[in-house]
Structure formats: C-alpha cells, structure tokens
Amino acid sequence: MNLSVLDGRDGRKIIGDLADYHLLIQEQPKAKNVAIYDTFDWRLFEKSLLLYGAENELILHSLSDYKIVRRTKVDSLPGFAWEFPDGDLKSLLAPILEMRRLLKLTEFRSLFTIYRILNKEQKTVVKLFYEEICRVAQEQTLCVHLHVEPVRGYPRYYRKTVDRLEKMGFVQINPKTMYFDVLKESDKTPGEYSSKLRLQLEPNMRSDEATKIILRSLLRTMKANENYIIEDLDTEFLHDFRVAIRRTRIVLGQIKRVFPADTTKKFQRDFAILGKLSNELRDLDVCLLKENPYKKMVPESLREEINPLFLFLNDKRSKVLEDFKNSLCSAEYSKAVRKWEDFLNEPLAESPTAPNATVPISELARKRIHKRYTEILKTGAQPSETANDHRLHALRIECKKLRYLMEFFFSLFPRRKISRLIKELKSLQDNLGDFNDLCIQRAYLRKTVDELPISGHQAKKTTLAIGSLIGRLEEQTQTAKGSFSEIFTRFASPTNRGLYHELFVATKGKASP
Amino acid sequence: MNILGIYSNKGGVGKTTAAVNLSFLAAEAGLKTLVCDLDPQSAASFYFRVKPKLKRNAMGFRKGGKNIARSIKGTDYENLDILPADFTHRNLASTFNKLKRRKRRLNRILDPLRPEYNLIVLDCPPSISLLAENIFNVADYLLVPVIPTTLSVRSHLQLLTFLKKKNYAKDNIFAFFSLVDRRKKMHKELMATISREFKGILHNSIPSLSNIERMGIEREPVQAFAPTSVAAKSYRKLWQEVDETLLD
Ligand SMILES: Nc1ncnc2c1ncn2[C@@H]1O[C@H](COP(=O)(O)OP(=O)(O)OP(=O)(O)O)[C@@H](O)[C@H]1O
Numbered sequence: 001m002n003l004s005v006l007d008g009r010d011g012r013k014i015i016g017d018l019a020d021y022h023l024l025i026q027e028q029p030k031a032k033n034v035a036i037y038d039t040f041d042w043r044l045f046e047k048s049l050l051l052y053g054a055e056n057e058l059i060l061h062s063l064s065d066y067k068i069v070r071r072t073k074v075d076s077l078p079g080f081a082w083e084f085p086d087g088d089l090k091s092l093l094a095p096i097l098e099m100r101r102l103l104k105l106t107e108f109r110s111l112f113t114i115y116r117i118l119n120k121e122q123k124t125v126v127k128l129f130y131e132e133i134c135r136v137a138q139e140q141t142l143c144v145h146l147h148v149e150p151v152r153g154y155p156r157y158y159r160k161t162v163d164r165l166e167k168m169g170f171v172q173i174n175p176k177t178m179y180f181d182v183l184k185e186s187d188k189t190p191g192e193y194s195s196k197l198r199l200q201l202e203p204n205m206r207s208d209e210a211t212k213i214i215l216r217s218l219l220r221t222m223k224a225n226e227n228y229i230i231e232d233l234d235t236e237f238l239h240d241f242r243v244a245i246r247r248t249r250i251v252l253g254q255i256k257r258v259f260p261a262d263t264t265k266k267f268q269r270d271f272a273i274l275g276k277l278s279n280e281l282r283d284l285d286v287c288l289l290k291e292n293p294y295k296k297m298v299p300e301s302l303r304e305e306i307n308p309l310f311l312f313l314n315d316k317r318s319k320v321l322e323d324f325k326n327s328l329c330s331a332e333y334s335k336a337v338r339k340w341e342d343f344l345n346e347p348l349a350e351s352p353t354a355p356n357a358t359v360p361i362s363e364l365a366r367k368r369i370h371k372r373y374t375e376i377l378k379t380g381a382q383p384s385e386t387a388n389d390h391r392l393h394a395l396r397i398e399c400k401k402l403r404y405l406m407e408f409f410f411s412l413f414p415r416r417k418i419s420r421l422i423k424e425l426k427s428l429q430d431n432l433g434d435f436n437d438l439c440i441q442r443a444y445l446r447k448t449v450d451e452l453p454i455s456g457h458q459a460k461k462t463t464l465a466i467g468s469l470i471g472r473l474e475e476q477t478q479t480a481k482g483s484f485s486e487i488f489t490r491f492a493s494p495t496n497r498g499l500y501h502e503l504f505v506a507t508k509g510k511a512s513p
Numbered sequence: 514m515n516i517l518g519i520y521s522n523k524g525g526v527g528k529t530t531a532a533v534n535l536s537f538l539a540a541e542a543g544l545k546t547l548v549c550d551l552d553p554q555s556a557a558s559f560y561f562r563v564k565p566k567l568k569r570n571a572m573g574f575r576k577g578g579k580n581i582a583r584s585i586k587g588t589d590y591e592n593l594d595i596l597p598a599d600f601t602h603r604n605l606a607s608t609f610n611k612l613k614r615r616k617r618r619l620n621r622i623l624d625p626l627r628p629e630y631n632l633i634v635l636d637c638p639p640s641i642s643l644l645a646e647n648i649f650n651v652a653d654y655l656l657v658p659v660i661p662t663t664l665s666v667r668s669h670l671q672l673l674t675f676l677k678k679k680n681y682a683k684d685n686i687f688a689f690f691s692l693v694d695r696r697k698k699m700h701k702e703l704m705a706t707i708s709r710e711f712k713g714i715l716h717n718s719i720p721s722l723s724n725i726e727r728m729g730i731e732r733e734p735v736q737a738f739a740p741t742s743v744a745a746k747s748y749r750k751l752w753q754e755v756d757e758t759l760l761d
C-alpha cells in the first residue's frame with residue numbers, strides 16, 4: 001500500500017501517533033542522494049519499472065505497486081546492460097535495454113526512515129517505509145511517500161494500521177503519480193519520447209495539412225536526437241534520427257501531389273543528401289554492435305585473429321563520427337533544416353495548386369496504401385526461381401513504404417484490423433530485412449578486408465578469420481532466402497487480401513446508407 | 514530449489530540454532546527462504562518470535578496445499594519466512610501414520626511451496642520415526658550436527674547405517690561439528706579422526722559459545738544481535754561452505 005500525506009500535515013508526527021495503539025520502533029533515519037535512471041526512449045518506464053541508485057546499490061522497483069523487483073550492489077554506475085554485474089538484475093534488464101544507455105534523469109535527496117509495529121511477542125507485524133524527498137541541497141520537502149508493507153501471516157495488524165493512517169491524514173496514491181511528480185521537478189515527463197509514431201489524424205482533414213502534421217512530428221524526432229548524436233551516448237540516437245529522415249523521404253515520395261511539385265522535389269533532394277551523410281557511420285555501428293555474435297561465428301582457433309578487424313572499425317568509427325558531427329554543426333545543415341521548418345510552419349494556402357492538397361486525407365491514404373499493396377503482390381508473386389537477390393531487395397523497399405504509410409495513417413482506420421495487417425507485414429519485413437542486412441554486412445566486410453592496415457602473417461590469419469565469418473553469413477543469407485516463399489504466401493493469403501480490400505478499397509460503399 | 518534437512522537422531526546437538534542461523538544467512542544472501550519448524554517443541558518458531566499454532570490440530574500439515582500457505586508467517590527479516598510448528602499433543606508422526614502414502618506425506622505438503630522459495634530449511638525433532646523417513650524422502654540434503662564426543666559419534670554411525678538401510682543416497686548426507694570445545698584435547702583428536710574416516714564432514718564447525726546460548730534471551734539469530742561476534746562468524750563460514758558444497 002502506498003500513501004502520501006495531505007497538504008499541511010506532518011507525516012512523521014502521524015506515524016509517531018501510532019504508538020498510542022501499538023509498540024512502535026523507529027529505526028535510525030538515513031539520508032542519501034538518489035538518482036533515477038532510464039533510457040532516452042523510456043524503456044523501463046514503458047515496462048512499468050523504476051530504476052534508482054542510492055549509494056552503491058541499484059534497486060529496481062515495479063511502478064505499479066512499488067515492490068522491489070531486483071537489487072544489486074555496484075562499484076560504479078553501469079551505462080549499458082552488458083556493464084552490469086552478472087546476476088538476475090542484469091538478465092532482467094538486458095533484453096529491455098538492449099543497446100541503449102541508461103541516462104540519469106534526475107537526482108534528489110531522500111530522508112528514509114523505517115518504522116516497525118510489534119506485537120506483544122515483540123515480533124514485527126507491519127513495516128512502514130517513510131520517505132521524504134527534497135531537492136539536492138535544499139530543505140523544503142517536495143513530496144512524502146509512505147509504503148506500508150504487511151508481514152505475511154499478520155493481515156489484521158496491516159488493515160488496522162492502514163485504516164488508522166488514513167483517518168489521521170494519509171491518502172492512498174499510485175506510485176506512478178509520484179514518479180511523474182518527482183520528474184516534473186526536472187522538467188521531464190515519463191514516456192515523452194518514443195521512437196514509435198504516435199500521430200492522431202482526422203479522416204476529413206485536408207491532405208496537405210495532415211501531411212504537414214506527419215512531417216512536423218518527424219522533424220521533432222530528428223531534433224530530439226541531434227544533440228545526443230554529437231555526444232555519442234549510444235548508437236540509437238543516430239538510428240532514430242535516420243529513421244525519421246527515411247520516413248520523411250517516404251512521405252515526400254509517397255503522399256503525392258499535396259505540395260507544389262518543385263517544392264517537394266527540392267526537399268526530396270535535401271533529405272536524400274542528408275540521409276547519405278550518415279550511411280557509413282550506421283554501417284559501422286551495425287558491425288560493431290555485432291562484435292560478440294560475430295566472434296562466436298568464427299571457429300575458435302581463429303577467434304582472436306579477428307580482433308584487428310574490430311580495432312580498425314572502432315578507429316574508423318571515431319573518424320567517421322567526427323565528419324558527421326561536423327556536417328551536423330555546419331551552416332548548410334542548419335540552413336536546410338531552417339528552410340524545412342519554415343515550410344512546415346507556413347500557413348496552408350487557401351486555394352492550393354497541388355491537385356491532392358485539399359483531398360480528404362483518408363481518401364488519399366486508402367489509395368496510396370492499396371497501390372503499394374498491389375505492387376508488392378505483383379513483385380512477390382513472380383515464380384520462385386526468379387527469387388534473385390535483386391528482386392528481394394526491391395521487395396524490401398516496397399514493404400518499407402507500405403509499412404510507413406500504414407503507420408502514418410494508423411489513426412484513420414479500425415485499430416484492431418490495421419494492427420493485424422501491420423503484424424503480418426512485419427513478419428515479411430523481418431525476413432527481407434534479415435536477408436538484406438546479411439547481404440550488406442557481407443559486402444561491407446569484403447570491402448573492409450582491403451582497407452585493413454595490416455600485412456604479413458597477421459594479415460593472412462585475419463583475412464582467413466573474416467573469410468570464415470563471411471562464409472557463415474552467406475549460409476544465413478541462404479536460410480533467410482529459403483524461408484521467404486512460405487512467409488510471402490501467408491502475406492498474400494486470401495484473408496489478408498480481403499482485409500486490405502475491406503480497409504482500403506471497399507469502405508466507401510459501406511459508409512453510404 | 515533445495516530442501517535442506519537439519520537432522521540428528523540425537524537431541525540438543527544444535528539443530529535448531531543451526532537452522533535459524535543458516536536460514537537467516539541464506540535469506541541475507543538473497544535466497545527466498547522458508548524455515549519449516551517440524552518440531553512440536555517449536556524452538557525455531559520461538560527464536561523468530563512467532564507463536565506456534567495450538568488449536569488447529571495439525572490440520573494444515575495433514576491437508577497441505579492452501580492450508581499450509583496460509584500458515585506461513587513473515588519473519589522480521591527480508592526473504593525469510595517461517596512455517597511455525599503446528600501441533601497439540603499429537604505429533605506429526607502419529608498424524609501421518611493414519612494417512613495414505615504415509616512415508617511421502619511431507620513431499621505432498623511441501624511440493625506446492627517449491628515455486629515460491631529457493632531454499633527450504635527443515636528444523637527436525639530428534640527421532641527415528643515415520644516423520645524422519647518423511648524428512649529423508651523430501652530433503653535433497655541432510656545436514657547433521659555432531660558433537661565431538663564418542664557417544665555422539667556412535668549415534669552418527671547408527672544414523673548412517675539406518676539411512677543406508679532406507680536406501681538414502683550417501684552422497685547427500687553431510688555433517689558438521691557442533692558445540693565444539695577447542696580447549697578439550699579429546700574434541701580435537703576425535704574431530705581429526707572422524708574427518709579422516711568419514712565422508713561428507715564439513716571443514717567449518719560451530720564452537721560452544723555463550724552468544725549462541727543468548728539467542729534464547731534475545732529471540733533472534735546471532736547475526737541480528739551480535740553480527741561481529743565469533744558466533745556469527747562461525748555460522749557465516751559454515752553457511753558459505755554449505756552454499757558451495759551442498760546447494761545446487
Ligand atoms: N554452539 C553452541 N554454543 C552454546 N550453546 C549452544 C550451542 N548450540 C546450541 N546451544 C544450546 O544448546 C541447546 C540445544 O540447542 P538446539 O536447540 O539448537 O539443539 P537441538 O538439536 O535443536 O535440540 P532438540 O533436539 O531439543 O531440538 C540450546 O539451549 C542452545 O542454546
């Protein structure tokens with residue numbers, strides 16, 4: 001049970017008054033600085049978890065009931081999951097955090113007191129954890145939190161204590177509310193950033209307006225990540241930044257004729273250039289994130305020999321990052337972004353010349369999604385002997401376009417049904433994505449072999465190790481290719497087709513009486 | 514998940530004090546631990562300040578399942594619960610005697626508790642009875658306190674023979690020396706001989722100490738009221754050895 005005290009009441013005094021009814025023990029209060037951690041995209045909060053560090057301990061709480069889920073002692077604060085000491089906290093956090101770094105969200109001072117209520121045997125029957133939170137180096141209390149914990153087997157003491165506390169001025173609170181309150185002090189709102197699109201469009205909105213809403217939200221994502229890319233905290237800032245650019249390009253290319261043609265063309269050109277700027281950096285990130293799995297793929301006898309590759313890639317990455325940072329800080333970049341922003345903020349023309357500008361967005365959305373879907377069916381349905389690499393690449397790009405379109409327009413369609421279509425599409429995309437990643441990685445490794453600054457005996461061994469890695473990747477490419485046709489058949493199934501038809505073609509007829 | 518039976522056919526050898534202190538240390542090390550007070554004398558419950566159930570007439574133990582879970586009490590320490598002794602004049606053995614599959618009753622009772630705990634420590638009464646057989650059947654390991662006197666050693670031998678007859682795996686029986694008086698020459702000599710001749714004798718022993726006796730006044734594990742005492746340290750070492758050599 002989680003309680004807080006009503007304004008103007010003294011929590012400490014109220015708890016002290018419980019001594020009128022029971023034996024009450026107060027343990028020595030402890031003051032400590034506490035910091036709260038999460039990733040930039042709130043991965044812990046999204047899972048209803050709260051990670052805080054106090055002194056040399058990290059404690060993971062559930063945000064729904066404030067119970068402690070895991071705790072561990074640490075010498076220094078781990079930034080990434082792989083830096084945690086081995087144990088059950090690490091194994092729980094690793095799949096949630098993945099490659100993201102923990103950031104310190106806020107720091108405060110906590111005055112923490114444990115009270116215990118004893119029965120006649122002097123046995124503890126209820127525990128009270130009372131915490132006063134204030135800003136670091138300040139007196140005034142920001143909030144008060146009392147966690148009342150029953151002791152197993154003594155439910156009546158617990159119920160009576162909670163009753164009494166509520167009568168004397170405590171009120172029940174949700175631990176989440178408290179979390180929001182504490183973070184508000186540092187101007188943060190849990191969940192405010194997400195790499196997922198969260199757009200709310202109206203079906204009858206003008207298409208140029210809706211398109212600008214989508215584009216503005218993508219620009220916000222770019223800007224949110226920019227500074228962190230420069231700080232190089234983890235690889236996902238760049239990743240999200242790039243996804244926002246890619247999505248922007250697809251909006252410009254796929255939501256056709258909503259802006260004047262030359263405007264669209266100009267910005268398309270800008271974003272194409274911007275996207276290319278970080279291609280190499282991302283390739284390097286992908287390769288380096290795979291260091292461990294890659295090493296495992298190399299036969300044990302050659303495993304050490306591949307180290308020069310990763311040393312080289314790490315080195316190269318610092319240079320490439322420097323270049324990219326310079327471009328982000330350049331006058332050209334800020335000018336391009338400013339122009340883009342100006343365009344997005346311009347008021348809508350009353351009678352625009354672009355033919356689709358005033359078409360209701362739901363109509364345009366349906367048309368575009370349906371077009372992309374039929375396109376994919378055509379490309380994918382060619383006889384499987386021609387399932388050459390080229391075609392699979394083309395298909396992957398088609399799928400990406402369709403996926404983004406469905407996500408942009410998600411709010412315009414029945415939630416359940418469109419979610420199902422996205423899920424079905426996602427499994428196809430995963431397959432094609434694996435295939436594509438593997439091809440790119442192989443090509444990248446092959447290219448890198450020539451650049452490695454080593455020679456002689458070591459060079460031979462390293463080349464051999466990389467060669468065996470490429471071999472393994474080749475095998476995996478074949479596996480991905482092998483499962484394509486089955487996955488595609490499911491995607492092109494009559495039920496799926498029917499659902500696409502229902503959502504994106506037939507709705508008009510249905511809507512009229 | 515391990516079930517550790519602290520057992521001896523001999524009384525007053527330090528079973529209960531070991532059960533209380535070892536389970537405290539297990540919980541402190543992060544294992545979700547349950548002490549099961551199987552002794553009608555309810556000494557373990559007493560040390561944790563929990564009253565034994567007097568009225569229920571061993572009903573919980575008879576039926577197992579939900580009834581058992583409802584009888585569990587939280588101790589004053591994190592991760593540590595106790596199942597208090599739960600009998601009147603009748604003892605468990607005679608209760609079991611009337612039931613089907615009487616030699617495996619304790620398995621039925623403890624099985625539903627397995628998912629909740631990492632370690633269950635059984636504090637057993639000194640007997641070779643049906644209850645003892647139930648304990649042998651359910652415990653993954655037996656830990657036997659042995660006082661280094663000729664008499665105690667003889668009864669340990671008796672126990673080993675008995676267990677052999679019951680087909681209890683030898684490898685799962687461990688013993689440690691308890692109530693050791695280092696000043697007594699006889700204690701030292703006996704310990705050396707026994708350690709040589711028997712398998713499964715742990716290196717760490719528990720000396721005879723006034724702080725251990727004081728547990729009866731403090732009603733707490735030694736670790737709680739005298740954490741830096743020799744007594745606390747001895748149990749800590751013993752726990753480390755138990756953790757490393759016995760537990761999975
Ligand atoms: N190492 C020790 N030093 C001093 N006193 C001890 C020690 N171990 C146990 N005692 C005391 O000896 C008595 C018996 O100990 P304990 O209750 O642990 O033995 P037990 O084997 O459980 O006995 P029972 O067979 O009666 O259940 C208790 O009064 C206890 O305080």
Ligand SMILES: [Mg+2]
Nearest residue numbers: 528529552556
């Ligand atoms: Mg005893």
